Amino acid sequence: MTEPSSSPPVKSQQDAPDDDDYGMSLPALVVLRVSVMFIELFTRLADVLLLLRRPRLLPSYLGIWLREVFVSPYRLKQSFEVRRVLQASGQILKELMYGEMPVHTGVWLFWKAGLGPGSRLVDLGAGRGRTLLAARWLGAEAVGIELMQHHVALARKPVEAAGARLVLGDAMQADLQDATHVFTNWTALTPQTRARLVERFRTCRPGTRILTVTRPVEAPGIAVVSKHRLLFTWGLEHVWIHEVSDRVVGDTTN
Ligand SMILES: C[S@@+](CC[C@H](N)C(=O)[O-])C[C@H]1O[C@@H](n2cnc3c(N)ncnc32)[C@H](O)[C@@H]1O
DSSP: OOOOSSSOOOOOTTSOTTOGGGGOOHHHHHHHHHHHHHHHHHHHHHHHHHHTTSGGGHHHHHHHHHHHHHSOTTOOOOOHHHHHHHHHHTOOGGGGOOOOOOHHHHHHHHHHTTOOTTOEEEEESOTTSHHHHHHHHTTOEEEEEESOHHHHHHHHHHHHHTTOEEEESOGGGOOOTTOSEEEEOOTTOOHHHHHHHHHHHTTSOTTOEEEEESSOOOBTTEEEEEEEEEEETTEEEEEEEEEEOTTOTTOOOO
16 A cells, blocks of 8 residues: 555554655655545545435545544554554554545445445455445445454444444454455555455355455455456555355365
8 A cells, every 4th residue: 555645654663764754755755645635635525426325324424534634544653552452463563554445436346346235245454434334325234343443433433323333353353254245455464464364255155255455365266256446545556356156165275
């Protein structure tokens, strides 16, 4: 993921300490910030216009947005609590880097993946729950699993008002048995963490659609259905839709 918003992405302790502005020159940084500002304006406008067709979801959307204005999800301080949570999940700070899928992107992607009334989307690493509103727009059930308590505490109420759920928890332990669609914006995750998540995907029922951002799932029994290039808060990004085949459940041999 590139810079997610008007502030630089969270840096891990492993990053070089003197790596100011991620090694970018000043002109490059200015161009990046200006483009992110335009993306923010465009995506917010597109989201609101789309949500006018589902006015019941609009207060939730505006509530989540307002909370982002007051408490940015893009700035994360290394508190004792953050370190404790990372230690428990076996991850590093860089993996908490933030970025969102706009609602209009989500509606198109989820529709393309066949989500609708009677479906159930699980977002692994749901952040403040913006994607859940896209699933609700399509009439599907939506549950988000998020590791960071401060995201959940801030967004839980407006998400619930939209008829979705935002749950505090580790994606590696999520129950995916009832999911028809699993979405994960795993751009910032390390290969090790992604591999653990793929093991989780293997617990899904055959036919479950798995949607990943930036990188596909490369595992037997999880086949790519289609690939797309869509707009996220940090720019254009590839997204893959996969399907879990009949053979994947419990089968780790092939
Ligand atoms: C890039 S944000 C994506 C937010 C949202 N899914 C979207 O696309 O709009 C990734 C989120 O995953 C969360 N995360 C990272 N590791 C996690 C884990 N093991 N379990 C649950 N959430 C996790 C981070 O805290 C962050 O909020």
